[in-house]
Every structure is written in C-alpha cells, then in structure tokens.
Amino acid sequence: xxxxRGFWRELDSLLLLAASALAIGxxxxxxxxxxxxxxxxxxxxxxxxxxxxxxxxxLAMIISNLNKFMQGGxxxxxxxxxxxxxxxxxxxxxxxxxxxxxxxxxEFHRVIERLKAVVLDREDMFYSLExxxxxxxxxLRDELVALRPELATLSNLTRKHQxxxxxxxxxxxxxxxxxxxxxxxxTLILGALTVARFWYSLREKTRFNxxxxxxxxxxxxxxxxxxxxxxxxxxxxxxAEKSLAERDQQMHRVQKMEAVGRITAGVAHDFNNLLAVxxxxxxxxxxxxxxxKSGKFLDNAMSASVMGSQLTRKLLAFGRRSPLxxxxxxxxxxxxxxxxxxxxTISEKSVLEMDLAEDLRHVSVDRSLLENVVLNxxxxxxxxxxxxxxxxxxxxxxxxxxxSSEEDGRxxxxxxxxxxxxxxxGLGMSAEVLDQAIEPFFTTKSETEGSGLxxxxxxxxxQQSNGQLRVSSTLGEGTSVSxxxxxSNEKLAKTQTAAHSYDYQPAGYARRxxxxxxxxxxxxxxxxxxxxxxCETVEAASGQEAYELVKGxxxxxxxxxxxxxxxxxxxxxxxERVLKMNPDMKxxxxxxxxxxxDQSVDGPNGAFTKLMKPISLSMLSxxxxxxxxxxxxxxxx
Amino acid sequence: MNIIRLxxxxxxxxxxxxxxxxxxxxxxxxxxxxxxxxxxxxEIDAGFASDDAAATDQEHSASVEFxxxxxxxxxxxxxxxxxxxxxxxxxxEGVLVRDILDFVKADGEFVKAIAxxxxxxxxxxxxxxxxxxxxxxxxxxxxxxxxxxxxLWIIYPWDDNPDLRRPHFYSNSIWQLKSLMVLP
Numbered sequence: 001x002x003x004x005r006g007f008w009r010e011l012d013s014l015l016l017l018a019a020s021a022l023a024i025g026x027x028x029x030x031x032x033x034x035x036x037x038x039x040x041x042x043x044x045x046x047x048x049x050x051x052x053x054x055x056x057x058x059l060a061m062i063i064s065n066l067n068k069f070m071q072g073g074x075x076x077x078x079x080x081x082x083x084x085x086x087x088x089x090x091x092x093x094x095x096x097x098x099x100x101x102x103x104x105x106x107e108f109h110r111v112i113e114r115l116k117a118v119v120l121d122r123e124d125m126f127y128s129l130e131x132x133x134x135x136x137x138x139x140l141r142d143e144l145v146a147l148r149p150e151l152a153t154l155s156n157l158t159r160k161h162q163x164x165x166x167x168x169x170x171x172x173x174x175x176x177x178x179x180x181x182x183x184x185x186x187t188l189i190l191g192a193l194t195v196a197r198f199w200y201s202l203r204e205k206t207r208f209n210x211x212x213x214x215x216x217x218x219x220x221x222x223x224x225x226x227x228x229x230x231x232x233x234x235x236x237x238x239x240a241e242k243s244l245a246e247r248d249q250q251m252h253r254v255q256k257m258e259a260v261g262r263i264t265a266g267v268a269h270d271f272n273n274l275l276a277v278x279x280x281x282x283x284x285x286x287x288x289x290x291x292x293k294s295g296k297f298l299d300n301a302m303s304a305s306v307m308g309s310q311l312t313r314k315l316l317a318f319g320r321r322s323p324l325x326x327x328x329x330x331x332x333x334x335x336x337x338x339x340x341x342x343x344x345t346i347s348e349k350s351v352l353e354m355d356l357a358e359d360l361r362h363v364s365v366d367r368s369l370l371e372n373v374v375l376n377x378x379x380x381x382x383x384x385x386x387x388x389x390x391x392x393x394x395x396x397x398x399x400x401x402x403x404s405s406e407e408d409g410r411x412x413x414x415x416x417x418x419x420x421x422x423x424x425x426g427l428g429m430s431a432e433v434l435d436q437a438i439e440p441f442f443t444t445k446s447e448t449e450g451s452g453l454x455x456x457x458x459x460x461x462x463q464q465s466n467g468q469l470r471v472s473s474t475l476g477e478g479t480s481v482s483x484x485x486x487x488s489n490e491k492l493a494k495t496q497t498a499a500h501s502y503d504y505q506p507a508g509y510a511r512r513x514x515x516x517x518x519x520x521x522x523x524x525x526x527x528x529x530x531x532x533x534x535c536e537t538v539e540a541a542s543g544q545e546a547y548e549l550v551k552g553x554x555x556x557x558x559x560x561x562x563x564x565x566x567x568x569x570x571x572x573x574x575x576e577r578v579l580k581m582n583p584d585m586k587x588x589x590x591x592x593x594x595x596x597x598d599q600s601v602d603g604p605n606g607a608f609t610k611l612m613k614p615i616s617l618s619m620l621s622x623x624x625x626x627x628x629x630x631x632x633x634x635x636x637x
Numbered sequence: 638m639n640i641i642r643l644x645x646x647x648x649x650x651x652x653x654x655x656x657x658x659x660x661x662x663x664x665x666x667x668x669x670x671x672x673x674x675x676x677x678x679x680e681i682d683a684g685f686a687s688d689d690a691a692a693t694d695q696e697h698s699a700s701v702e703f704x705x706x707x708x709x710x711x712x713x714x715x716x717x718x719x720x721x722x723x724x725x726x727x728x729x730e731g732v733l734v735r736d737i738l739d740f741v742k743a744d745g746e747f748v749k750a751i752a753x754x755x756x757x758x759x760x761x762x763x764x765x766x767x768x769x770x771x772x773x774x775x776x777x778x779x780x781x782x783x784x785x786x787x788x789l790w791i792i793y794p795w796d797d798n799p800d801l802r803r804p805h806f807y808s809n810s811i812w813q814l815k816s817l818m819v820l821p
Contacts, residue, residue, distance in 0.1 A: 058754060084783035085754045085813060091784065095722040 008201075015197060018190050022183060029179055036172050048108075048158030051093065055115075056151045058086040059144060066141040069129075076129045079137075083119075083126045090116045105161065111154045115147060257438065261460065264440055265319025268312040273522055275312060276614025279305045280525030283617050287532060309614060311453075317369060318440050318456035320464040324366040328490040331363060331395045331420050332356045338371060342378050342393075349388025352378075357396045361487035363418050365465045370483075373461050376454035377422040377481050383445060384426030384479055394421045398484065412468055416487040423480035429473040437471060458483065511628060512553075514538045516546035516561035516574065517590070522613065526560065526590070529617050533624060543569025550578050550585075558586040558627060560611075575608065586627045590615060671704035674788050675737075675772070679749070679819035682742035701741045705788070709774055711736050716771055718796040721807060722786065729792045730778065731771035738765065738819070745819040750791065753783060753813035759820065760791075760809045768801065769794050772814065786812035 062082045068074035093112050125140060282302045286295070335356060342352055374393075381391045398417040429437060429444075436442045438459045443452030455471070462469040462483050473479040513535045517523035520541070527537045538556060540546035543565050550556055559578055563571035575587045590611040609623055678700035711732045719726050738748070747759045764770055773790045774780060781787025790812040793801045 054754065054756075061755075081753060081783060087784040088786055088813065089754070092722060 011197065015190065015194055018186070019194075022186055022190060025179070025183055029176060029183070032172070033176055036169055036176075049155065049162045051089075052151065052155040052158045055086070055089050056148070056155065058082065058089050059147060059151060062086055063141055063144050066137050066144070070134045070137045070141070072132070076131065079129065080126055083123075087116075087119060090119060105157065108154065108157055108161075111150055111157070115150060118143070118147060253435070257459075260440060261319040264315045268315035268319065272309070272312045272316075272613050273519055275305055275308050277521040277525050279309070279614050279616065280529055284525075284528050284532065314453045314457045315440065316460075317464075318453065318460035320460045324369065324464060326364045326366050326465070328362050328364050328488050328492055329367055329370075330360060330492060331418055331485075332360050334367065334370060335374070335393050335395065335420070338374060341375065342391075345375070345378055346382045346391060347385070347388065350382065350385050351388075351390050353390055353392045355392055355394040357394075359397070360395050361397055361416060361418050362490065362492060363465075363485040364488040364490065365467075365485055366461070369461050373454075373458045373483070374420065374422065376458065380454055380481075381422055381424035381426065381479070384424050384428070386427075389425040389478075392421070392423045394423070395419070396421075397487070412484075417467070417484050418487050419482050419484045421480055421482040423478060425478040428475040428477050428479055430475050434471060434473050437473075438469070455481070511557045511624070512536045512538065512555050513558045513560055514540060514546055514549055514553075514556045516540040516543060516559065516565065516571070518542060518562060518565045522562075526615065526620075529615070529620050530560075532617065533621055535624070542567040543571065543574040547574055547577055550581060554582065556585070558588060558624075560588045560590060563589050563591040588623060588627065671706055673702045674705055674774075675703040675708060675814065676816040677701045677703070677737070677741050677743070677819070678816065680743060680745040680821050681819055682744075703737075705774060705780060708732055708737070708772070708789075711740055713774070714769070714771060716769070716773070716792055716794050716797075718792065718794055720792070720795065720810070722812075726796065728777055729771065729773040729790070730775040731773035731789075731792065734765040734770045734772055734791065735762075737772060737817075738762065741819075743819040745821045747820040749818040749820055750809075750811045750814055751816045751818070752811050753815050756811060756813075758809055758811050760811075762819075764793075764806075764809065768798065783813060789814040 062079065065074050065079045065082050069076065069079050090112060093108075122140060122143065125136060129136060129140075279302065282298050282305060286298045286302070335354060339352075339354070346352055378391065378393075385391065396419050398419045400412065400414045400417060403412065403414050433444065438455050439452075440456040441452040442456075445452075455469075458481070459469045462485070465485055467483060467485040470482040470484065471479070472482075511534075513530050515523055515526050515530065515537055517526065517539075518541055523539055523541070527539060530537050538549055538553065540549055543561070544567050546559070546561060547569055550559070559575065561571045561574055565571065569577075571589055571591075575589075578585050578587065588609045588611060590613055609627065611619065611623060681699065681701065709732065713730050713732060716729045716731075717726050718729065734748075743762070745762060747761055748765075749757065749759050751757050770791060770793050773792045774788070776785065776787075781790065791810055791814060793806050793810055795801050795806075
C-alpha cells in the first residue's frame with residue numbers, strides 16, 4: 001500500500017493532538033487529585049466522627065464525675081472543669097474544619113444547638129453545686145444521661161457523612177486510577193506510535209536516500225553510456241570523414257588516371273593508325289625495292305616504326321585498350337622460363353630469389369603482355385638497387401573472403417586469386433612518388449633510362465585482366481609490386497610459340513576483298529598489302545558504301561572492315577547485313593580499339609577474326625590463309 | 638514585621654535572662670501560690686526546685702508545676718494569627734515553649750502534651766526550636782476560660798509562616814493543655 005504525503009501529515013497532526021490531549025488530561029487529573037488531597041487533609045483530625053466520639057466521651061466524663069460527686073469522692077471543681085470542657089466541645093463545631101460538614105447538614109446543626117441550649121441552661125445549677133448536694137447532682141446526671149441518645153444520633157449522622165466522604169474519595173481515587181491507567185495505556189500506545197512513526201520516517205528517509213542514490217547512479221551510468229556512444233559516434237564520424245577524404249582523394253586520383261588513360265589511348269590509337277600507314281608503306285617499299293640502295297634506310301624506318309608500335313601498345317595497355325589474347329597459364333612456369341632473362345637483366349651485386357608456391361592455381365591472361373610487365377617490374381627493381389640487394393619474385397594463391405573495393409571503385413569480387421609479387425630491398429618510394437608512380441611517363445630515372453610506362457602498363461594490363469595492381473613501398477626499405485589475377489579453372493593451353501616473322505608467302509589465289517575503312521591512308525595501305533598478297537580489292541570509305549558494293553557485286557569473298565566508321569552503318573551492323581545477304585562471306589575486322597571490338601563483334605557465326613591496327617603483312621597473310629584455306633575461325637583475341 | 642518580632646524575641650530573651658538571674662533563688666524558695674495550670678515532667682532537671690514537695694520524692698516522677706504568674710514570668714510574647722477554631726485574627730499572648738523547656742532543662746526529642754479533655758499528642762521538640770511556638774495564656778489580653786479552649790493553648794505562628802497551616806501542626810495545636818511530659 002502506498003501512502004501519500006497527506007496521510008502522514010494527518011497522522012503526525014493526530015499524534016500531536018493525542019499527545020496534547022494526554023498532557024491536558026494529565027494536568028486535569030493532577031489538579032483533581034490535588035483537590036482530593038486537600039479534601040482528605042481537612043478531614044484528617046477534626047473530622048466529624050472523632051468530634052462526636054469526643055463529645056460522647058466528654059458527656060460520659062461529666063456523668064461519671066457527677067456519680068463520683070454523689071458518692072462524695074469528687075470535688076465540685078472537677079465536675080465544673082468537665083462541664084466547661086463539654087461546653088467548649090459544643091462550641092467547636094463552629095470551627096472552620098467542621099462547619100464545612102455541619103452547615104450543609106441541618107440535622108447535625110439542630111442536634112448540636114439543642115445540646116448546647118440544654119447544657120448552657122444548667123450552667124447555674126452546675127456552678128451552684130455544693131458538697132453533698134446529691135439531689136441536684138442526681139437530677140443533672142439524669143438529664144445528661146437523657147442527652148446520650150441524641151449524641152449517638154449525631155455519631156451515626158457523622159459516621160454516615162464521613163463514610164460518604166471516604167466513599168467519594170475512594171471513588172475519586174478509583175476514578176483517578178482508572179483514568180491514570182487509561183492515560184498510561186494511551187501514553188504507551190502514543191509512544192509506540194510515535195516511535196513507529198519516527199522509525200518509519202527514518203526508514204523512508206533512508207529508502208528515499210537509497211533510491212535517490214540509485215537514481216543518480218543510473219542517471220550517471222546513462223550519461224556515461226550516452227557519452228561513450230557520443231564518443232564512439234564522433235570517432236566514427238571522424239573516421240568516416242577521414243575515409244571520405246581519402247575516398248575523395250582516391251576518386252580524384254582514379255578520375256585523373258581515367259582521364260589520362262583516355263587521352264593516352266586516344267592519342268595512341270590515332271598514332272597507331274599513322275604507324276600502320278608508315279609501316280605498310282615501308283613494307284611495300286621494301287618489297288618493291290628489294291636489295292636496293294634504300295634497303296638499309298627502310299630497315300631503320302621499319303624498326304623505328306616497330307618501336308613506335310611497341311610504344312603505342314604500352315600506351316594502350318595503360319589505357320586498358322590492349323588487344324589481349326588471354327590463355328590459361330601457370331605463373332610459376334612463366335617466371336621459371338623468364339629466369340635466364342631476369343638473371344641477365346639484374347646487376348651482379350643483386351640476388352634474385354624465386355619464391356614460387358606449390359599447387360599454384362592457373363590464370364587466364366595474355367602471356368606476352370604478362371612477360372613484358374614482369375620484366376619491366378624486374379627492371380624497376382634492379383634500378384632501385386644501385387648497390388645491390390635482393391629481388392624476390394613470389395607467387396601465391398590468395399583467397400579474398402570479402403569483396404574489396406578497388407582503387408577506381410570497381411569491385412573486386414570475393415574468390416580465388418593468384419598473386420605474383422616482385423619486391424626489392426632497394427631505395428623505396430616516398431608517399432608522393434608512390435602516388436604518382438602509376439601515371440604514364442612519370443619516372444624518377446633519367447630520360448635515357450626509362451620511358452615511365454612500366455607501371456602504367458602493368459596497371460592497365462592488370463585492370464584489363466580483371467585483376468588488381470598493388471604497390472607498396474617504404475622509403476629506404478624497398479618496394480613491392482603485386483599483380484593479382486583471378487584464378488582460372490581451365491586447363492593449361494598448349495604453349496604457342498608464335499613465330500614472329502615478316503615473311504609472307506604469296507598465296508597465288510585471287511580472292512576478291514572488300515576493304516571498308518574511312519581513313520584513306522589506312523585503306524590504301526591495306527589495299528596495297530592485300531594486292532601484294534595477290535588479292536583483288538574493292539574499296540569503300542564508309543559502311544553504307546561497302547554495303548552498296550556488296551549488294552552489287554556478288555563476287556566478293558571477304559569483307560575487311562573497320563569497326564568504327566563515319567555514317568550510320570558501323571562495322572558490326574555491316575557485317576550482320578552482309579551475312580544476311582551472303583552467309584558464306586568471310587568477314588575480318590580491323591580496329592585501333594581492341595576492347596570495343598570485344599563487345600560488339602560477335603556475329604551469328606561465332607567470333608570473327610579481328611586484326612589490330614597497325615596490321616603487318618605477315619599477320620594479314622596468315623589471317624587470309626586461315627580464312628580461306630581452313631575455313632576455320634582463328635581463336636578469338 | 639520581622640524586626641518587630643526580632644525585637645520582641647530579643648527583648649523576651651533579655652527579659653528571660655534577667656528573670657532567671659533575679660529569680661533563681663526565688664524559684665527555689667517560692668513554690669507557685671496560684672492555681673496550678675501546667676505540670677512538666679519526664680526528662681527534665683527538676684533539682685533546682687528542691688523545695689517543691691512534688692519534685693523531691695522520686696527522680697522519675699520529678700515534675701515542675703507552673704501557675705499563671707510563674708509561667709508568664711518566663712517571658713511573654715504575642716502572636717497575632719488566625720486559627721481554624723476562632724473567627725478573625727486573634728492576639729495570643731504566651732510563653733515560648735522552648736523557653737519553658739530551657740527553664741526545666743528538658744533533654745528529649747518529643748513532648749507528650751495532655752489536655753483536660755484527655756486529648757494527647759506527641760510534638761517533636763524540633764518544632765519549638767524551628768518556630769516561635771508559644772503556650773498561650775491570654776487571648777485579647779485576658780486569661781482564657783476552659784470553655785474558650787483555655788487556660789493554656791499551644792499556638793503556632795500560622796500567619797507568619799503559611800507552611801505551618803497543615804493538619805500535622807493543627808493537630809499539635811493542643812488546647813486546654815494541662816501537662817507536658819518530655820520524652821527521650
């Protein structure tokens with residue numbers, strides 16, 4: 001039961017009231033008792049019964065003295081003395097003690113007055129009493145004896161009265177005892193109540209304090225909790241802000257790389273077209289002017305063109321525009337095969353360590369480009385070790401448990417990966433240098449030593465292979481570059497050692513080839529190359545033109561078309577239409593953007609052959625051979 | 638009031654000394670001639686009253702008797718007081734009890750007072766030393782008759798000391814006093 005404050009206030013005032021009532025009662029009782037005490041004191045001595053007893057005694061003494069007098073023994077003086085004493089007694093009832101009782105009792109008053117009157121009436125007879133005056137004495141004695149019943153009545157009256165007084169006192173005392181008992185009980189109860197009340201309030205106070213303390217503690221705990229939460233939140237926010245800033249920075253870097261990649265790829269593409277023209281013309285010249293004076297010059301021009309072509313390949317690689325020919329390979333195998341080459345590359349002071357994992361999973365990447373990239377990395381490591389050191393090539397299986405966000409925001413899905421790491425114990429890079437390391441043409445080496453395309457190429461290549469490039473470096477401790485490729489479940493491909501030769505065999509069969517290419521120079525070069533290979537050629541500057549030609553000339557055996565051309569009809573659509581018209585038509589694409597081809601060139605007959613510009617004569621020759629002789633599809637690039 | 642009392646007391650004491658010196662011989666040679674009002678017996682030295690016939694026989698029953706003249710010769714003082722048995726303030730004259738007890742060379746703790754009507758009360762002698770209690774011989778200047786509670790009446794100074802107005806002292810206030818017996 002919950003009692004409210006008002007109840008306690010009422011109880012308190014009740015207790016106070018009860019205590020006051022008790023106190024007042026006690027005062028009244030004491031007052032009453034005092035009055036009773038006074039009353040009892042007044043009847044202590046000169047009380048009525050003793051008065052009447054004494055009066056009777058006095059009377060008896062007079063009678064006795066009179067008797068003695070009559071017998072001649074007593075002197076008249078003694079009789080008179082007793083007579084005087086009796087009279088004095090009869091006067092005494094008027095005293096202060098007795099009137100109090102006598103006055104309200106008329107009977108008492110009447111008896112005394114009558115006695116007094118009788119006795120005083122005989123005064124003369126007493127005083128005139130002579131010796132031997134026996135008769136008078138006898139008369140007096142008889143008269144006095146007659147007064148005795150009256151005195152007895154007085155005694156009875158007074159005794160009754162006295163008994164009443166004692167009864168009153170007794171009742172009063174009993175009453176007092178009763179009231180006192182009641183008061184004692186009340187006092188005890190009140191005391192118990194007060195103690196209980198005090199105890200309760202004390203307990204309440206204690207409980208209240210405890211509750212207060214508990215509340216304060218709870219509140220403090222809550223505050224601490226929220227404080228901790230706030231701190232946590234702040235830390236998270238800071239972290240988030242930091243990561244956001246990092247992300248911004250990363251985004252910025254990625255966008256920069258993207259832009260640079262796009263520009264690079266664009267330039268490389270156009271430049272590649274130019275190179276195609278140059279190379280084609282040089283080859284033509286070389287064919288026409290065999291063993292001529294200009295042969296040596298043409299060779300130089302050709303090698304320069306080839307170098308240019310290589311450069312554009314690297315740039316395209318960085319721009320993720322490499323024409324990839326992925327094959328399933330074992331990275332350990334690649335590394336082992338390149339071991340000799342690495343040994344020749346590194347300086348004598350350095351040591352090359354191979355840390356190849358057993359049971360390494362296979363990957364599906366472009367082998368030649370991979371070799372190129374790894375070699376570049378080893379060269380970088382060598383350059384970072386001017387005073388010698390250790391270069392480590394390490395391969396390992398890696399399993400990504402969770403998808404990880406790549407630098408450019410692309411998701412690297414969870415799964416099985418194979419990592420090849422080239423690390424050195426060399427100079428290392430500062431954070432600023434590391435930031436720029438991947439940018440094309442950024443190099444710390446002198447201009448003659450490197451192009452600044454090594455890491456850029458590696459980056460583009462790995463990205464294009466759906467992998468990830470990880471570069472970590474600490475200034476003074478070394479650099480570690482990891483290539484991460486998704487593992488492949490396919491079996492190893494047969495090692496193809498493509499024979500790179502500039503030889504071509506004149507086929508001798510006259511096939512009719514339609515060349516659709518918007519660039520006049522490229523078209524002319526290709527047409528010339530085809531003529532060298534003994535083909536008849538038809539030229540078209542756009543997709544539409546090519547389509548018209550095909551419609552009008554059913555002798556065309558092969559369509560060699562650019563993928564991207566001005567006009568509505570692009571390479572793939574052209575191919576589609578042409579195939580509808582003539583399903584036996586052979587179609588070969590050529591493009592400066594290998595990746596773009598990947599997406600849109602798969603026709604109904606499966607993959608088409610794709611040629612990457614610039615197109616070398618040997619490659620063109622082989623392609624034609626594949627198309628016409630075996631009528632089988634060359635593996636898609 | 639106190640000064641008056643003091644004067645009275647000292648005057649009384651002085652008078653007493655004079656009386657004792659002057660009447661030393663007279664007491665021994667002259668037994669009371671008037672009616673005997675008070676007889677003192679018990680633990681007293683009655684030897685000085687050698688001529689007194691009543692005192693000569695036995696040591697135990699040795700007593701000293703006083704008539705009014707002899708009693709008042711010990712020195713009279715007045716007490717004005719009310720009593721429960723009289724109306725209004727009365728002037729009592731009498732002799733201080735302690736003077737009487739000194740006179741008879743009393744040596745005891747209590748005095749058994751006996752009245753003509755055979756009323757008996759034991760009074761501690763301490764009362765007489767602490768308070769100016771008198772054996773009154775006169776009221777309003779006149780000797781008291783027996784019917785007026787006379788001839789002797791022990792009076793406490795109730796008006797001077799209200800503490801005395803209690804039954805204990807009232808009961809000690811014996812009237813018609815005829816004898817005192819000094820108890821050890």
